[in-house]
Amino acid sequence: MQTIPYNMQLSVQTAHHVRIDYELAGIGYRILAFIIDILIQGALAFTISVVALPLFGLAGRGNPGSVLALILIYAFIPLYHLLSELFMGRSVGKVALRLRIVRLDGKKVSFWDTLLRWIFRLVDITICSGVVAIITIIVDRNARRIGDMAAGTTVVREKHATTLSELIRYAAPEEYTVVFPQANLLSDKDIVLVKEVFSEARQRMNYKILEPLAQKIKSLTGIVTDMNNLTFIETILKDHHYLTKE
DSSP states (O other): OOOOOTTOEEEEEOTTSOEEEEEEOOHHHHHHHHHHHHHHHHHHHHIIIIIIHHHTTOOSTTOHHHHHHHHHHHHHHHHHHHHHHHHHSSOHHHHHTTEEEEETTSOOOOHHHHHHHHHHHIIIIIITTTHHHHHHHHHSTTOOOHHHHHHTEEEEEOSSOOOHHHHTTTOOOSSOOOSOGGGGGSOHHHHHHHHHHHHHHHHHTOGGGHHHHHHHHHHHHOOOOOOOHHHHHHHHHHHHHHHHOO
């Protein structure tokens, strides 16, 4: 069985036929993220049991509050990954190492995908101490553990962290003249896709992927323009933000 090289590239085609290239997360990055998450869980458990309980007078053997707190601690540890991926899209360890969970078919990771990954985590990580996960990640060409295979996902590494300036890049100023009023025809789902692909293009300096995206926007809105794809899509984002803000 052939093993894959670390940092192998993954190509994903979105529902709008836009192809995005990702860098697969190597086993080293995933193990480091796992260690960070373990340390965070341990720190939280320590803080609650050693600091919080005495502070609120709940410490002591047989104290109902202490028993309840310990139950919550031990319930939180296995739920950590499920809750963090549901509310943050990934765990803190993955955030620290710029790792992200993506679907192989380009769709958004759903609740059921996250639940499947968490259920199979008990098999390939918890019960087997991570041995099964390590083996499957190494031998699978898309670097997936069993949970990823079940959910149709994998883990990729972003080239650089998203900064605050990038998050507010598309906000139009108060004094702004709309260029394309038709931008209002795009749905919130459409705009989310546009932002994702536009950000990927800028991060990877790969502007070829903007061509099918620009054509899709024009077909949905009826816009006709000679503006280059980069400027056109950035303008669309600013126009949509200005037209839909409250």
